[in-house]
Amino acid sequence: MQRVSVSNLLPGMVVARSIHDANGILLLAKGFSLTQKFIDGLVQQGIVSIYIENNLLEQEQVEDFLREETRVVAVKSVKTYFSHYGLTDKVNVEKVKTAANQIVDEIILNPDAMIQLTDIRTHNDYTFAHSVNVCALSVLLAASMSYNQERLRELALGALLHDVGKLEISNDILNKPSQLDPDEWRIMQHHPKAGFQILKKRGQVSTPAMIISYAHHERYDGSGYPRGVAGDEIHEYARLVAIADVFDALTADRPYRSGLMLHEAYDLLMASSGAHFDPRLLAKFLQSIAVYPVGSVVELSDGSIAIVKKVHAGVSWRPTVQMLADAAFNTAVRGQTIDLRDQLALTVRKVFREREVLSLMKQLNLPW
Secondary structure: OEEEEHHHOOOOOEEOOOEEOOOOOEEEOOOOEOOHHHHHHHHHOOOOEEEEOOOOOOOOOOOOOOOHHHHHHHHHHHHHHHHOOOOOOOOOOHHHHHHHHHHHHHHHOOOOOOEOOOOOOOOOOHHHHHHHHHHHHHHHHHHHOOOOHHHHHHHHHHHHOOOHHHHHOOHHHHOOOOOOOHHHHHHHOOHHHHHHHHHHHHOOOOHHHHHHHHHOOOOOOOOOOOOOOOHHHOOHHHHHHHHHHHHHHHHOOEOOEOOOOHHHHHHHHHHOEOOOEOHHHHHHHHOOEOOOOOOOEEEEOOOOEEEEEEOOOOOOOOOEEEEEEOOOOOHHHOOOEEEOOOOOOOOEEEEOOHHHHHHHHHHOOOOO
């Protein structure tokens, strides 16, 4: 499958991953063949890109680390919890807890899962989907660190509600498509304290879980907010969530910019090790990222063109690839498979971007 911007979609392309809104309503089902009417509808829904099927890989299998059904239920529960803000102080958190526990139970069964896909979300539902992804990513990291089930569930609930303080920030600031001015930035920096106070007032969440809301914007070197604390002064839950929060923000599509490719996000996170992030936790998190996900079209160091067929845990920068063309654009090599773990002289030199992939397919006369 391939993530394609809505602006580059064509009638006849087949949807590879279902899309739901925050109410759990199915917008497009996997396997649906796009028409221009539905492409226009995606634009109206504020969806920037979707995953579509391609014919470049035989029997391609790319699984999300969280099941679609689990993600849909969790997003809906977070939206419901947020939607009751201001109506009553006694909002029932049980559905959010149930969703958090379901995420934990699912990830415990597959703690070595690789992060290969980014979820598709509508513009209006960004905060809810972001909260769920941050929760799942945080739990995945914590599970790899042998957290017990009780701690995982506490972490998951706090992570699902880490952005609840944004309920006190106007949508004009939250959804501003350009850089915030100094006054707007000061308002935005209020949301961690606001979130802690909201959760404390409702009294349904443990103190460590509430601290996630309060401290997820602290930085390991002390340059964060709201208190500017550093290192182990920051609760470990918040240090975990900080990594997941930034990773999801970097890789998610927004109306004003496309999300980063996974190798780009990997490099940015690595560059912030010891400054923004706890280096020990970050190193563990980076082991879960498929630097070159299945379906990525890449150029190898000998100039040949290939598509990633399989990612190997622990060495995701040396995937198994299926050849598309040699350096001279000869497609006679198409279909040959190379495991880069066995070919140490070969490395991935470049990952082609969406428009480049579309252009390559035309040049090589390959099916989409």
